[in-house]
Amino acid sequence: MEPKKIYCSEEEKMIERVINVRNMQEACIHVMRNKGSAGVDGMRVTALSEFVRENKTKIAQALKYGDYKVQPILGVSIPKSNGKMRLLGIPTVVDRWLQQCVAQAITPKFEFDFKPYSYGFRPGKNAHQCVQQSQRYINDRLNHIVDIDLKNFFDEVDHCILLQLLYRKVKCKTTLRLIRQWLRAPILIEGKLVKRRKGVPQGSPLSPLLSNIMLHELDRQLEKRNCKYVRYADDFSIYCVSHSQPKKIGNDVYLFLKNKLKLPINREKSGIRNPSSFKLLGYNFVPTYKKGEKGKYQLVASEGSWKELKEKIRTITRKTAPLSIGERIQQLKTVQRGWLEYFRLGSLIGKLGTLDSWVRNRLRYCIWKDWKKPERKRRNLMRLGVDYHHAYAWSRTRKGGWAVAQSPILITTITLKRLAQRGYESMLDHYKKIRPEQTFMGHSFTP
Numbered sequence: 001m002e003p004k005k006i007y008c009s010e011e012e013k014m015i016e017r018v019i020n021v022r023n024m025q026e027a028c029i030h031v032m033r034n035k036g037s038a039g040v041d042g043m044r045v046t047a048l049s050e051f052v053r054e055n056k057t058k059i060a061q062a063l064k065y066g067d068y069k070v071q072p073i074l075g076v077s078i079p080k081s082n083g084k085m086r087l088l089g090i091p092t093v094v095d096r097w098l099q100q101c102v103a104q105a106i107t108p109k110f111e112f113d114f115k116p117y118s119y120g121f122r123p124g125k126n127a128h129q130c131v132q133q134s135q136r137y138i139n140d141r142l143n144h145i146v147d148i149d150l151k152n153f154f155d156e157v158d159h160c161i162l163l164q165l166l167y168r169k170v171k172c173k174t175t176l177r178l179i180r181q182w183l184r185a186p187i188l189i190e191g192k193l194v195k196r197r198k199g200v201p202q203g204s205p206l207s208p209l210l211s212n213i214m215l216h217e218l219d220r221q222l223e224k225r226n227c228k229y230v231r232y233a234d235d236f237s238i239y240c241v242s243h244s245q246p247k248k249i250g251n252d253v254y255l256f257l258k259n260k261l262k263l264p265i266n267r268e269k270s271g272i273r274n275p276s277s278f279k280l281l282g283y284n285f286v287p288t289y290k291k292g293e294k295g296k297y298q299l300v301a302s303e304g305s306w307k308e309l310k311e312k313i314r315t316i317t318r319k320t321a322p323l324s325i326g327e328r329i330q331q332l333k334t335v336q337r338g339w340l341e342y343f344r345l346g347s348l349i350g351k352l353g354t355l356d357s358w359v360r361n362r363l364r365y366c367i368w369k370d371w372k373k374p375e376r377k378r379r380n381l382m383r384l385g386v387d388y389h390h391a392y393a394w395s396r397t398r399k400g401g402w403a404v405a406q407s408p409i410l411i412t413t414i415t416l417k418r419l420a421q422r423g424y425e426s427m428l429d430h431y432k433k434i435r436p437e438q439t440f441m442g443h444s445f446t447p
Contacts, residue, residue, distance in 0.1 A: 014172035017105040018098075019060040027100035028052045031093065031205070039092030040074045040188050048093050063098070066174050070181040071095055073201050075189040087155070089187055089201025099182060100205040102175060107209055109169040114212060115219040120233035121208030127281045128345055130232045131299065134239070137228050138275045138285055139296050142239035145278050146250045149269035150257070153234035154207065155199040157214055158262045159183050162200075165213050182206065208233070214261065221256050225249070232281060246272045283346060299346040306351065309339050317362035319369045319401065328366060329423045332359070336427050344434050352428040363424070364414050365405035384413035 017023060028048060038044050043051070062068040073089040080086050091099065114122065119130035138145075150156075163180060170176055183200065186193040200207045211233055218236070222229050227249060228239040238253070240246045250272065257263045275285040275297050282305045285297040315321070316331045323331070340348075371377045377395035382388065386409065394409045404410060416426070 014105060014170055015064055015174040018101050018175060019063050020105075021056075023104055024052065024056055024060070024097075024101055027097055027104055030100050030104075031097050036093075036096070036203070037074075037076070037090055039090050039095065040072050041092050041094075043093045045093055048097060051094065052097065059094075059098070063178065064174070066177060068098070068178065070178075070185050072193055073185050073187045073204075075187045075194075076203075086202070087189075088203045090203045091182070091185070091201065095182065095185075096205055098178075102179065103206050103209050106166075106170055106175070110209070110213055110216070114216055115223060117229055118212060118216070118219055118231045120231065120235075121212060127232060127342070130230050131281055131283050131345060133230050134237065134280050135285065135297065135299060137230075137239040141295065142228055142241055143275055144240040144243060144246045145273040145275070146238040146240065146246045146253070147269075147271060147273045147278060148236060148238075148250070148253060149266040150234045151264040151266040153263065154202050154211065156263055157200050157210070158198055161261060162210060162214055165217065166210075179206070214263075217261060218253070218257065222253075225252070230280075235281065237278070237280065282343070301343045301346045301348060301351075305339075305343065306355075309335070310355070313359055313362070317359070317366055319366055325363070325367055325370065326422060328363065329419075333423065333425065337430060340427060340431055340434065344431070348431060349428065352426075352431055356426040356428055359427075360416065360419065360424075361402075361405045363419060364410045365401050367414060368401050368404055368410065381409070381413065384418075386413060 032045055032048055035045050059068065071092045071094070073091050076088045076090055077085040078088055111122065117133065119125040119127065119133075159180070162183070163176065166176060166179065182204070184196060185201075186195050187201070188194075200210050215231065215234065215236075219229075219231060222238065230237060238246070238249055240249065250270075254265055257265060276287070278285055279302050282302055283299050284302045286300050288296045288298045290296075312335050313332065316323070316328055316335065321328070368377070371380055374395040378391045381391035381394060386394070390409070394404070394407075397404065399407070416424075
């Protein structure tokens with residue numbers, strides 16, 4: 001018996017866009033590119049392409065007639081930078097694929113209405129643009145900042161409010177029913193299924209779009225009040241000229257979030273800031289002291305960002321890590337370049353020189369540890385140009401490995417040039433390539 005078809009009007013043809021062959025193929029490529037862990041069914045991303053090829057027609061029919069059954073979400077806790085844990089909800093690979101199909105189909109309905117100062121998870125928008133706009137506000141003397149932190153935003157989203165907002169643009173009942181099923185899908189935590197009545201799972205391809213749809217209402221409210229603001233997902237700040245504005249605006253925003261969107265504010269992390277005490281997306285703002293730039297602020301990486309970078313480097317260059325020197329250097333290059341690409345807007349020169357020196361000593365320590373036996377140390381030192389007597393003495397030194405790494409015997413033999421031959425590039429050198437307009441010791445440099 002043929003299943004009963006759910007008929008939709010012309011304006012309700014959204015599900016047809018979702019199951020369009022090209023849309024489903026693009027979604028498959030996107031999910032495979034993002035990789036990610038397996039869900040409750042254990043299916044890996046690498047198996048998705050074959051699954052789609054064999055089952056896309058059957059899945060499309062199930063979606064069209066409203067017969068598709070959503071699977072539970074796998075709950076995984078990951079550590080946050082502050083030492084606490086964050087619960088991620090990982091849908092199955094198939095559900096991630098279908099969520100991506102829906103996200104691609106409905107995004108154009110909302111994207112046109114999104115405000116220009118919303119930068120998170122949007123095509124053509126990024127964190128750098130958000131930080132730069134904030135810097136422009138501050139340098140235009142909007143130095144009284146309302147910094148609001150939403151408490152566990154992704155866990156607190158009200159499903160009823162969100163679905164009402166979705167219904168404004170998406171009239172297809174089949175698509176809305178599918179989204180509702182994903183929102184209500186139970187989460188598997190330590191072997192137990194837990195029901196969900198609010199929140200959107202972090203790790204879902206739909207979550208970024210749904211968060212923007214929810215917080216677009218906040219953007220509209222701020223625009224009505226002619227506020228200067230920036231927002232990156234749930235991270236937003238408002239910029240004011242006078243001392244009196246921030247408190248009133250902050251109270252109004254608090255009431256709007258509480259009463260209209262039912263979103264709680266983290267009072268401990270929220271407050272009224274000046275530029276020097278304000279942090280945005282890992283960046284701090286510090287005054288510049290250049291002639292003719294009084295009252296201007298430049299960007300720097302926050303202390304927490306430097307600390308996270310050092311921890312990653314420390315893990316890679318730990319002497320007990322089972323890695324060759326070539327593997328260490330390759331991993332270092334990946335971590336360092338990724339960090340620099342993100343923080344390239346900041347003034348980093350002073351700290352990069354110190355950090356590079358520390359990294360090179362860590363590498364020398366690893367090399368010294370790899371040489372192990374005294375005889376091998378002696379031979380290798382002699383190959384690097386050290387005379388027999390000094391090589392013999394240092395190969396049998398009682399100094400610890402870290403002390404030897406910082407001693408002239410290794411600094412003058414395992415030089416920057418020799419490390420470069422193995423693929424090493426200092427962070428400062430790479431920074432000069434991506435920020436040629438920066439200055440070094442008061443003079444412009446070019447790569």
